[in-house]
Every structure is written in C-alpha cells, then in structure tokens.
Amino acid sequence: MAEPASSRLLSLEGIHKHFGGIVAVDGVDFDLGHGEVHALVGENGAGKSTLMKVAVGFHQPDEGRVEVDGEPVAFRSTRDAEAAGIAIIPQELDQFPHLSVAENLAVGRARPRRRWGGIDWDALAETARRQLGELGLDLDVTAPLGLLSAANRQVVAIARALAGDARVVVMDEPTAALSERETERLFAIITDLSSRGVGVVYISHRLEEVFRIADRITVLRDGHHVRTATTSELDTDELVRLMVGRPLGEQVPRSDRSVGDTALELRGLTRAGAFADIDLVLRRGEVLGLAGLIGAGRTEVAQAMFGVAPADSGDILLDGEAVSIRSPEEAMRRGIAYVPEERRSQGLVLPFSIRANISLSSLERLSRGGLINRRAERELAERSATALAIRGAELGAPAAHLSGGNQQKVVLSKALAREPGILLFDEPTRGVDVGAKAEIARLIDRLAADGNAVLVISSELEEVLALADRVAVMREGRVVGELAGTEATQERVMALATGSAKPDDEAAPAQAQP
Amino acid sequence: MTRERLLGREAVLLGVLVVVMLGMSLLSDQFLTLGNLLRTSRFFVEIGLIALGMTLVIITAGIDLSVGSALALVSVTIGFSYAAGAPLALAILLGLLVGLAGGCFNGVMVTRLDLHPLVVTLGTFALFRGLAFGVSDADAVSTYPEWFAYFGQFYLGPVPGQLFVFIAAITAVWLLLARTRFGRYVYAIGANEEAARFSGVPVRRVKVTIYTITGALVALAAVIYTSRVSSARADFGQGLELDVIAAVVLGGASIRGGVGTIPGTVLGVLTIAVLRNGLQLAGVATTWQLFLLGVLLIAAVFVNEFFRRRDA
Numbered sequence: 001m002a003e004p005a006s007s008r009l010l011s012l013e014g015i016h017k018h019f020g021g022i023v024a025v026d027g028v029d030f031d032l033g034h035g036e037v038h039a040l041v042g043e044n045g046a047g048k049s050t051l052m053k054v055a056v057g058f059h060q061p062d063e064g065r066v067e068v069d070g071e072p073v074a075f076r077s078t079r080d081a082e083a084a085g086i087a088i089i090p091q092e093l094d095q096f097p098h099l100s101v102a103e104n105l106a107v108g109r110a111r112p113r114r115r116w117g118g119i120d121w122d123a124l125a126e127t128a129r130r131q132l133g134e135l136g137l138d139l140d141v142t143a144p145l146g147l148l149s150a151a152n153r154q155v156v157a158i159a160r161a162l163a164g165d166a167r168v169v170v171m172d173e174p175t176a177a178l179s180e181r182e183t184e185r186l187f188a189i190i191t192d193l194s195s196r197g198v199g200v201v202y203i204s205h206r207l208e209e210v211f212r213i214a215d216r217i218t219v220l221r222d223g224h225h226v227r228t229a230t231t232s233e234l235d236t237d238e239l240v241r242l243m244v245g246r247p248l249g250e251q252v253p254r255s256d257r258s259v260g261d262t263a264l265e266l267r268g269l270t271r272a273g274a275f276a277d278i279d280l281v282l283r284r285g286e287v288l289g290l291a292g293l294i295g296a297g298r299t300e301v302a303q304a305m306f307g308v309a310p311a312d313s314g315d316i317l318l319d320g321e322a323v324s325i326r327s328p329e330e331a332m333r334r335g336i337a338y339v340p341e342e343r344r345s346q347g348l349v350l351p352f353s354i355r356a357n358i359s360l361s362s363l364e365r366l367s368r369g370g371l372i373n374r375r376a377e378r379e380l381a382e383r384s385a386t387a388l389a390i391r392g393a394e395l396g397a398p399a400a401h402l403s404g405g406n407q408q409k410v411v412l413s414k415a416l417a418r419e420p421g422i423l424l425f426d427e428p429t430r431g432v433d434v435g436a437k438a439e440i441a442r443l444i445d446r447l448a449a450d451g452n453a454v455l456v457i458s459s460e461l462e463e464v465l466a467l468a469d470r471v472a473v474m475r476e477g478r479v480v481g482e483l484a485g486t487e488a489t490q491e492r493v494m495a496l497a498t499g500s501a502k503p504d505d506e507a508a509p510a511q512a513q514p
Numbered sequence: 515m516t517r518e519r520l521l522g523r524e525a526v527l528l529g530v531l532v533v534v535m536l537g538m539s540l541l542s543d544q545f546l547t548l549g550n551l552l553r554t555s556r557f558f559v560e561i562g563l564i565a566l567g568m569t570l571v572i573i574t575a576g577i578d579l580s581v582g583s584a585l586a587l588v589s590v591t592i593g594f595s596y597a598a599g600a601p602l603a604l605a606i607l608l609g610l611l612v613g614l615a616g617g618c619f620n621g622v623m624v625t626r627l628d629l630h631p632l633v634v635t636l637g638t639f640a641l642f643r644g645l646a647f648g649v650s651d652a653d654a655v656s657t658y659p660e661w662f663a664y665f666g667q668f669y670l671g672p673v674p675g676q677l678f679v680f681i682a683a684i685t686a687v688w689l690l691l692a693r694t695r696f697g698r699y700v701y702a703i704g705a706n707e708e709a710a711r712f713s714g715v716p717v718r719r720v721k722v723t724i725y726t727i728t729g730a731l732v733a734l735a736a737v738i739y740t741s742r743v744s745s746a747r748a749d750f751g752q753g754l755e756l757d758v759i760a761a762v763v764l765g766g767a768s769i770r771g772g773v774g775t776i777p778g779t780v781l782g783v784l785t786i787a788v789l790r791n792g793l794q795l796a797g798v799a800t801t802w803q804l805f806l807l808g809v810l811l812i813a814a815v816f817v818n819e820f821f822r823r824r825d826a
Contacts, residue, residue, distance in 0.1 A: 308711070
C-alpha cells in the first residue's frame with residue numbers, strides 16, 4: 001500500500017505509550033510522505049493526539065521507533081523535533097496573548113540582534129510580515145496577539161510552525177474554533193503547503209473536512225491502529241463504522257415536538273461592545289438555534305441570560321415577567337441552565353471527582369443544615385451516569401481522567417441535575433467524538449420533546465439545522481435574521497451570518513467580516 | 515475527593531513530626547516530658563487557631579498577611595477600651611467585633627474590587643498595626659480583673675484551658691471544610707474559580723465568609739494571647755503570619771489553591787510548635803530558629819510540589 005518506510009518523510013513503527021495504568025497508544029504504525037495530507041481520525045481517547053505528541057518529542061514512546069527520512073530519531077523535546085523540521089500546532093494553542101504577533105512568531109527561534117545585543121525589532125517585524133504574507137495574511141504584526149480573531153491566531157500558529165522550515169506539520173483539531181469561511185482559508189493554506197512538499201498530519205473530528213483535504217486516512221480506536229486507506233477507498237459510513245466499531249444511526253431522529261408557550265423572551269437586550277438590541281423568544285418544547293460566525297456575540301448573549309456578564313440595558317422576561325439576573329446562581333434559581341463552550345475552564349473542576357462535579361450545582365438540594373448528604377449525592381451521580389452513559393472511569397475518579405465526550409456528559413449531567421426548564425447549550429458537541437455527538441444530539445432532542453425550552457449555539461451548521469425548529473442568525477452583535485422550517489438552509493444561514501445577503505429588515509448591508 | 519492522596523501527604527508529615535520529636539528529645543532531655551508538651555501547647559494555640567482560618571483562605575488560592583497585625587489591633591482594642599472605663603466583658607466583645615470587621619474588610623476588598631489578596635492584606639497588614647499603634651500611642655495596658663486570666667492561664671489539672679478551645683475549633687472547622695456544602699464550595703473555588711462561578715457557586719459570598727471566619731479566629735486568639743501575657747500592646751504578633759502560613763503549607767495546603775485539609779494543618783502546627791520549643795530547650799538562639807523555620811518551609815513546598823506532580 002505504501003512505499004518502503006525508508007523513503008517516507010516521517011514514519012512511526014510499533015509505538016506504545018501508557019500513562020499510569022492507562023494504555024493510550026498500543027503498537028501503532030503511521031507514516032507520512034512528501035507533500036501528503038494524512039488524516040488521523042478516531043473517537044476521543046482513541047490516541048490520536050498522544051501518537052502525534054510522540055512524533056514531535058512531547059512524549060517519549062515506551063516502545064517503538066520514530067524515523068525521519070528513514071533515519072531513527074529520539075526527540076527529547078518538541079524543540080528537538082522542530083530542529084528536525086517537525087512541528088505541531090496543538091489543539092490548545094500555546095501562544096502568548098499579551099505579546100505582539102511578531103514576538104509570538106519568534107518564540108523559541110533565533111531573534112535578529114542589533115550590534116549591542118538588543119533585539120532588532122524592525123527586522124523582527126519584517127520577518128513576521130513576510131512569514132504571514134506567505135500564508136496570505138496581512139495584519140499589524142506589532143499588535144498584541146490577543147486582539148486577533150481565533151482564525152488569525154490559528155494562522156499565526158501555522159506561520160510559526162513553518163518558520164523553522166518545517167517539513168512536517170501536525171495540526172490537532174485546527175478548525176475547532178473556526179467558522180466555515182475561515183476553514184476554507186485554512187484548506188487553501190494546507191493545499192499550498194502540500195504542493196511545496198510539506199507533509200501534513202491532520203487530526204479532526206469533522207469527517208467532511210477529512211474527506212475534502214486528506215490523501216490518506218488512518219483510523220485509531222482505543223489506542224489501536226484500525227485501518228489506513230487512501231481517501232477514495234472510504235466513504236463516511238464506512239469511516240464512522242471503523243471509528244466507533246459499530247454502524248451508526250444516520251440522522252439525528254427528530255421527535256414530535258409540541259411547541260408551547262413562551263418561556264423566556266429577550267427585548268432589546270444590549271451590552272456595550274458585545275451585542276445590541278437582541279430580541280429573541282424561547283418557547284417550551286422547541287429548540288432555537290443561534291448561528292453566526294465566531295465573534296458574532298452568540299456566547300455573550302447566552303452568558304447575559306445566565307448572569308455571567310449581565311446586559312447593560314433591555315429586558316429578560318421569564319413567563320412574561322421582567323427579571324434581573326445578576327449571577328449564574330440567580331439564573332439557576334430561576335430554572336435556567338447553561339452548558340458553557342469552554343469545557344475545561346468553565347464547565348468542570350478537573351481535580352474534583354466525577355461525582356462532585358455532577359453534584360456541584362445541586363448541593364443545596366443535597367444537603368441539610370449545610371451538611372452534604374453523601375448518599376443522596378452518590379445516588380444523583382449514579383443516576384446521571386446511567387442516564388447519559390458516562391463511560392471511562394469510576395465516579396470517584398477525577399473528571400480530568402475522562403475523555404472529552406465523557407467530560408461533556410458530566411457537564412450536561414450537572415446542568416440537568418437541577419431540572420431546569422430553560423437550557424442554553426453553547427457548542428455542546430465541540431471536540432466530542434462521533435458517538436458522543438450523536439448521544440448529545442439525541443439528548444437535546446429529548447429535552448425539547450419533554451417540554452423544555454432549549455437554545456443551541458453551534459458553529460456546525462448541519463448540527464444546528466438538524467436540531468433546531470428555528471434558527472436565529474447573529475452578525476456583529478446583532479440578530480440579523482430568523483429562519484424557520486424549510487427556509488433554514490445552510491446557504492441562507494451562511495449568507496446572513498457573513499452579511500452577503502440582505503437581512504430581513506431594513507438594515508444596510510454591511511461588509512463581510514474579514 | 516482526594517482522600518488517598520492527602521493521606522499520603524499526611525502520613526509523610528506524621529513521619530516528619532515523629533522524626534523531629536525524636537531529634538528534639540536527643541537535644542534536650544526535658545523535651546519529651548508530658549509537662550513540657552502541655553506547657554508548650556499554651557504557646558501555640560494562638561497560631562493554631564489562626565492557621566485553621568488560614569487553611570480556608572489558602573485553599574481558595576488566597577493569602578492573609580494581616581493576621582499578626584489584626585491580633586495586635588484586637589488586643590489593643592480590648593486593653594484600651596477597658597482602660598478607658600468600659601467593663602471588661604464589653605471590651606472583649608468590642609475586640610471580637612473589631613477582629614470580625616477586619617476580616618470582613620479584607621474579604622470585601624478582595625471580592626468587590628477584585629484585588630489580589632496579597633495586595634489587600636499587605637495593605638491591611640500596615641493598616642491594622644498602624645491603627646493599633648495610633649490608638650495605644652505605643653503604650654501598654656497590663657492590669658486586668660482576675661477573671662480575665664481564665665482565657666489564657668487557666669489549667670484543668672495539667673491541661674491548659676485554651677487547648678480545649680483549640681480542639682473545639684479544630685472540630686468545627688474540620689466539619690465545615692470536609693462535610694458541608696460551604697466546604698465543597700471552598701475547594702471548588704480554589705481548584706477552578708471560573709467553573710465554580712459557572713456552576714452557581716456564590717463565589718464572592720464564600721470568600722467574604724472565609725476572610726471573616728479568619729478574622730473571628732484571630733480575635734479569639736487575641737483574647738487568649740492578651741490574657742496569657744496579661745497585657746495589650748501594639749507590637750504583639752509581629753511575624754505571626756509567617757508561623758501561621760508555614761504551618762498551613764507544611765500541612766500540605768497548596769498556595770495554588772484547591773488542596774489542603776484541617777488534619778494536615780494541625781500536624782503542621784504541631785511540627786512547628788515542637789521545632790520551636792525543642793530548639794528553645796536546646797539553647798538555639800531565636801535568630802537561628804527563624805532560619806530553620808525558613809528551611810523547613812522551603813522543604814515543605816518541595817514536598818508539596820512533588821506530590822502535586824505525582825498526582826497530576
């Protein structure tokens with residue numbers, strides 16, 4: 001199937017890696033040719049990231065060999081690997097938001113010096129401009145990186161990876177934070193890289209992307225190599241079957257929902273610099289999708305409803321009555337739950353046990369006179385774990401030990417434990433494997449069918465359209481349109497989100513976001 | 515939630531305590547006598563009481579540098595309001611209120627103004643002590659009614675009375691931290707304040723309460739201290755925060771937050787008490803005691819980091 005390993009750019013043979021008692025990667029082979037885009041897919045916890053961290057020297061393998069151009073190598077650090085032309089763009093970008101773009105590009109690289117040893121800032125900026133220019137990005141390299149959009153930060157990370165004359169670039173979930181338009185630009189960059197002979201390892205949960213961009217696909221499951229095939233040999237169904245080890249129900253089944261009365265209404269909700277004049281209605285037994293590009297203000301609106309960052313003006317009406325929600329605590333007491341987009345920093349207390357995470361929002365009900373009723377707490381956790389099929393660890397183990405999908409189920413369990421009537425989901429399936437994704441979609445469907453009012457924010461349009469009865473589209477802090485039923489197509493939503501279509505009302509057509 | 519790991523730490527600390535005690539008994543034959551140990555305990559109940567509050571503060575990734583100054587302020591409040599003619603009971607009540615208010619002030623500054631506790635309590639560190647000096651004009655009040663001696667000089671048989679107060683306080687704070695909703699919130703805030711807030715934990719209220727509890731424990735310690743030395747002065751408790759923080763960190767609490775227990779802190783207090791007393795009996799100068807305390811503190815941080823990495 002492949003050329004002999006000796007002519008390969010990068011080749012991994014029989015890699016084993018375990019952490020404590022958990023085997024993360026168990027005897028996996030993987031190779032990459034010049035100019036090839038090789039996708040690595042599998043559910044969360046399948047060992048994709050671990051395998052690639054071995055390749056770039058972040059982890060050292062317990063067993064197995066890493067070869068570059070047929071020569072065995074033993075990287076002790078990512079720095080060693082970079083010196084050999086192998087760079088990784090990790091899932092969680094390791095950047096410095098307070099430093100300038102140019103400084104970020106120079107981290108860990110030789111910096112141009114002036115005669116007396118000071119840094120030559122002009123040369124540094126010039127180099128940075130050239131590096132970004134090669135990727136088709138023109139921006140102020142002296143600005144702090146933190147001011148950039150997620151997509152541009154991603155491009156900066158790619159530019160940095162390539163700056164060391166990288167011949168192999170590993171991208172771990174590069175599109176997780178990107179909108180579709182930004183994803184397109186990333187693909188253009190990848191195509192360009194491969195035409196220059198650079199090998200790209202592409203790790204992603206988004207299978208359509210994989211099919212578009214990859215030359216070959218390798219599937220991992222539970223740390224084992226399942227199959228490597230050229231892309232044309234596979235189709236989506238087959239790939240999903242290989243990933244989960246079982247065939248998967250096609251579409252998210254949509255239960256019969258009977259739309260009820262209004263549970264929550266926003267009237268002219270405004271927070272300066274974040275969103276303005278938001279009018280939305282959440283009805284019982286209905287899923288409202290909230291679509292838009294990254295930075296359009298969707299998360300901010302949801303967090304205003306949840307009291308994280310309250311609005312400056314406008315009204316939130318619960319059952320027709322204006323209420324003031326100044327903290328998450330207050331929102332929860334009023335029956336609103338929010339599943340945040342940042343799972344690890346906002347959703348979970350990682351060192352806490354799974355049980356303590358599930359019960360954290362419900363302790364008032366689980367305690368008497370301030371003392372926690374441990375049995376009631378255990379029972380709640382066990383019920384939730386069964387209901388949502390939380391797999392992978394005992395309930396007494398730290399939540400940090402779970403895979404992404406199971407961690408998300410813990411966050412969902414915590415939110416549902418209070419039996420809220422209004423549920424706000426922010427990117428509920430981001431970074432979650434295919435199996436868990438379907439389970440979460442079914443859960444959301446069932447919650448709506450049971451008469452809850454549900455809001456779903458998602459950057460995956462297909463998901464929003466599959467789940468939602470209505471889709472509101474935001475752009476630049478405003479709701480620019482609402483689509484229902486057959487009106488709601490990917491094309492129309494994208495047109496509204498990017499401003500390439502005239503919104504419903506009289507608003508002037510604005511420039512598309514860069 | 516992290517019981518096995520903490521047992522590991524506490525076992526290590528218990529071992530250290532035993533070794534230090536054996537070492538001290540070699541240095542001085544008076545050390546390992548019941549009489550000496552009980553007498554010693556009188557001097558460390560104050561540090562111990564404050565360390566209980568400090569444990570809560572440090573678990574939330576905070577710090578309180580003002581405890582020594584607050585102790586002096588409470589002492590001066592009691593002594594000088596009594597000297598000014600207030601009945602002693604009222605003077606004591608006033609002192610307790612001042613301690614409570616001081617702690618509450620720290621908590622409010624930390625939460626409402628979103629300032630780092632290090633900065634806030636460095637400010638009140640100077641503020642409280644300065645107020646004590648101002649009010650007392652650097653003078654002392656040293657005559658009290660006989661009954662005031664009960665708080666710091668009373669013995670039940672060979673056992674000093676304040677030991678009972680300490681044991682009661684240990685039990686109360688241990689229950690609070692290990693068994694209650696409030697205690698769970700304390701750990702959640704320390705481990706991930708943002709996630710705690712998103713989960714509906716009343717972060718500000720919990721923090722203000724923690725600093726207020728610490729203030730109350732400082733006030734209690736100040737009453738015992740003032741009674742024990744039968745004097746109220748503005749220069750009391752200088753450097754006290756060092757002993758307190760050292761005991762808590764020695765007890766396994768992490769300055770990064772999220773980790774720490776009351777049994778650990780109690781062991782830490784005992785270790786420091788034994789070390790100080792033993793060195794005293796062995797004739798080591800106070801100045802060198804401080805040096806050794808520094809060594810111990812740094813060693814404790816090393817051990818904590820070792821455990822943190824092992825568990826990570």
